[in-house]
Amino acid sequence: MSAIICKDLCKTFRQGEEVITGLDNVSLSIDAGEFVCLSGPSGSGKTTLLNAMGGLDTPDSGEITVGSQRLDQLGKGELADIRLNSIGFVFQAYNLIPVLSARENVEFIMQVQGVPAAQRGQLAEQVLADVGLQGMETRLPAELSGGQQQRVAVARAIASKPRLVLADEPTANLDTHSAAQLMDLFVALNEDKGVTFVISTHDTRVMGYARRLVRLQDGRLISDEAQQPHGMAQA
Amino acid sequence: MGGVSRIVAVLAWRNLWRNYRRTLIMLLAIGIGVWAMIFMSALMRGMTDQMVHNGLAVLPGEVQIHHPRYRSDPSVVNSMPSPTGELLAALEKPPVSAWAARVRVPAVIASERDSRGVTLLGVDPAAERALGSLPDEILQGRFLTDAADRGVVLGASLARKLDTELGKRVVIMSQDPDNNVADRGSRVVGIYRARLASNEEQFVYAGREVLQQMLTIGTAVSEVAVSANDYRQVDSWAPAIEDAAGDNLEVLTWMELDTFLSSMLSMQDGFTLILMVVIFVALSFGLVNTLAMAVFERVREIGLMQALGMRPSLILYQLLLESLYLLVLGLILGNGLAWLTIKPLESGIDISGVAQGMEMMGMGTTLYPALAYQDMLMSTAVVIVLGLLASLLPAWRAARLDPVRALNKT
Ligand SMILES: Nc1ncnc2c1ncn2[C@@H]1O[C@H](COP(=O)(O)OP(=O)(O)OP(=O)(O)O)[C@@H](O)[C@H]1O
Numbered sequence: 001m002s003a004i005i006c007k008d009l010c011k012t013f014r015q016g017e018e019v020i021t022g023l024d025n026v027s028l029s030i031d032a033g034e035f036v037c038l039s040g041p042s043g044s045g046k047t048t049l050l051n052a053m054g055g056l057d058t059p060d061s062g063e064i065t066v067g068s069q070r071l072d073q074l075g076k077g078e079l080a081d082i083r084l085n086s087i088g089f090v091f092q093a094y095n096l097i098p099v100l101s102a103r104e105n106v107e108f109i110m111q112v113q114g115v116p117a118a119q120r121g122q123l124a125e126q127v128l129a130d131v132g133l134q135g136m137e138t139r140l141p142a143e144l145s146g147g148q149q150q151r152v153a154v155a156r157a158i159a160s161k162p163r164l165v166l167a168d169e170p171t172a173n174l175d176t177h178s179a180a181q182l183m184d185l186f187v188a189l190n191e192d193k194g195v196t197f198v199i200s201t202h203d204t205r206v207m208g209y210a211r212r213l214v215r216l217q218d219g220r221l222i223s224d225e226a227q228q229p230h231g232m233a234q235a
Numbered sequence: 236m237g238g239v240s241r242i243v244a245v246l247a248w249r250n251l252w253r254n255y256r257r258t259l260i261m262l263l264a265i266g267i268g269v270w271a272m273i274f275m276s277a278l279m280r281g282m283t284d285q286m287v288h289n290g291l292a293v294l295p296g297e298v299q300i301h302h303p304r305y306r307s308d309p310s311v312v313n314s315m316p317s318p319t320g321e322l323l324a325a326l327e328k329p330p331v332s333a334w335a336a337r338v339r340v341p342a343v344i345a346s347e348r349d350s351r352g353v354t355l356l357g358v359d360p361a362a363e364r365a366l367g368s369l370p371d372e373i374l375q376g377r378f379l380t381d382a383a384d385r386g387v388v389l390g391a392s393l394a395r396k397l398d399t400e401l402g403k404r405v406v407i408m409s410q411d412p413d414n415n416v417a418d419r420g421s422r423v424v425g426i427y428r429a430r431l432a433s434n435e436e437q438f439v440y441a442g443r444e445v446l447q448q449m450l451t452i453g454t455a456v457s458e459v460a461v462s463a464n465d466y467r468q469v470d471s472w473a474p475a476i477e478d479a480a481g482d483n484l485e486v487l488t489w490m491e492l493d494t495f496l497s498s499m500l501s502m503q504d505g506f507t508l509i510l511m512v513v514i515f516v517a518l519s520f521g522l523v524n525t526l527a528m529a530v531f532e533r534v535r536e537i538g539l540m541q542a543l544g545m546r547p548s549l550i551l552y553q554l555l556l557e558s559l560y561l562l563v564l565g566l567i568l569g570n571g572l573a574w575l576t577i578k579p580l581e582s583g584i585d586i587s588g589v590a591q592g593m594e595m596m597g598m599g600t601t602l603y604p605a606l607a608y609q610d611m612l613m614s615t616a617v618v619i620v621l622g623l624l625a626s627l628l629p630a631w632r633a634a635r636l637d638p639v640r641a642l643n644k645t
């Protein structure tokens with residue numbers, strides 16, 4: 001079953017007089033349970049594509065289907081509901097709400113989703129333990145390292161029980177050790193729970209974890225290959 | 236919805252204290268604004284209360300009963316019989332707290348030196364005392380002892396003008412129902428002082444029975460004044476008196492008798508509201524600015540919340556709630572300050588230094604601020620309604636942020 005189908009996606013941005021190409025006829029299909037890396041130089045359209053897949057931004061033309069829903073045909077409110085209930089996001093930075101503790105950040109989405117309190121608390125404890133943050137539940141984001149913050153974001157993404165996790169350069173601000181830890185976590189989640197992952201990066205260490213590597217350039221898809229994941233070792 | 240409203244409430248509350256210095260300043264500003272609203276309206280209410288009070292002291296009573304033609308021609312011809320039967324029964328039961336029947340006629344008073352036109356009041360001292368319509372203060376001598384007292388009591392400034400004094404004789408003259416001059420000599424048994432000098436010169440008190448005899452009107456009186464102790468409530472009980480009085484008498488409330496006073500009173504709430512709105516509009520610039528700053532500083536996390544699937548309406552709700560917390564805290568502060576500052580002043584503020592000319596408006600030289608719950612309620616309503624309206628703009632703009640752009644803001 002396909003988790004994501006993109007068909008002839010086009011997106012341009014206007015900056016004054018200039019028209020900038022974000023996506024240029026991108027077609028791509030990702031199956032449920034895949035672990036995909038989007039790579040390419042800066043400005044190649046990785047973020048634009050991820051935003052389209054996550055219902056954060058609508059393409060100018062083309063079709064995009066996530067699960068059974070055509071995102072390009074939905075309104076803002078419906079897109080918000082899809083983001084809330086079906087997609088987990090991990091951004092490059094500013095992932096957490098500063099006034100909420102690690103645990104509250106994880107619970108936040110569940111509260112908006114309407115998960116009952118008892119279940120919520122237990123699940124939050126558990127996912128924080130899964131990402132290796134037991135004992136840090138009550139810390140505020142400012143009291144956590146960059147890697148720990150990213151792991152809280154991952155914990156939050158998993159806690160919402162998404163079918164799909166979209167991560168935009170999740171390791172960009174992390175040292176090698178933290179980056180490896182985070183990627184191992186992603187792989188484990190993908191293998192154990194069957195969550196589909198799409199991760200954008202221009203970090204070759206990260207690409208080593210992917211079973212499928214998609215390259216973009218100037219908004220165009222230039223290659224799409226399956227590969228044997230090898231982790232960081234052979235990067 | 237329990238989980239959502241809880242998290243939104245937590246976010247709103249914690250965000251409020253994120254920049255606690257700014258919040259405290261804004262809180263102080265709202266508190267002082269609310270204090271000013273209540274304090275100013277307490278002063279205004281004190282003034283109108285006093286105007287009405289002084290006005291009623293002259294009238295007096297909240298309801299008056301007359302012969303239908305008395306008000307256009309206040310002569311003895313238009314007297315009314317002393318209350319009996321059904322009317323008497325109505326006057327003797329609650330909510331009526333006091334009533335007095337008096338003779339009230341235009342007259343001339345003459346001393347050995349001078350004469351003046353005055354209003355002669357033939358009263359029953361006990362009934363007038365219950366009504367609270369006796370002169371404010373007896374400076375010399377005494378007030379009348381009963382309705383048959385043969386002396387007269389003059390205002391201090393009238394005594395001065397007549398060049399007479401306690402113990403001297405004066406002559407009072409009026410007309411009897413047959414247009415003959417009725418007069419009698421009386422001794423000045425008391426000199427009184429009124430809060431308004433003009434009253435001192437106008438009203439001369441004599442025993443009711445003595446005047447009835449002099450005017451040869453039997454037991455007839457000019458008017459019956461009725462009080463139930465709360466002039467604002469008069470409309471609730473006046474109709475019962477009117478029914479009991481029958482068709483041959485005119486029953487009027489003070490609002491009908493003194494249209495100036497009643498229009499003052501009815502305009503007061505309007506004035507208070509305008510005053511509060513003006514104060515709040517000045518405040519709201521600060522409020523909008525504070526909220527706009529808060530939104531500006533938090534663009535990224537607002538974008539994040541939206542990206543994670545929080546609907547714009549929840550963002551709007553969260554910011555309005557934050558504003559509501561601020562407003563409610565400001566209101567508590569302002570009401571507390573108002574209570575603390577007004578309560579000690581309710582015994583009166585001496586404004587004699589600045590009050591020259593206030594007397595014309597029916598006010599004395601002491602101001603009694605009146606803390607009224609309705610003013611506190613009105614200020615609360617103004618602050619919350621206008622405050623939320625003013626917050627709507629920045630909150631709306633936050634809710635409309637595009638999550639992608641907001642997240643990328645550097
Ligand atoms: N909001 C925007 N306004 C104008 N141009 C934009 C906007 N967002 C993206 N672009 C442009 O679209 C193109 C694709 O941008 P995108 O952010 O998708 O690249 P990227 O592959 O994610 O780059 P990076 O690796 O630097 O994150 C770039 O040329 C970028 O400048």
Ligand SMILES: [Mg+2]
Nearest residue numbers: 046047048168
């Ligand atoms: Mg990018």
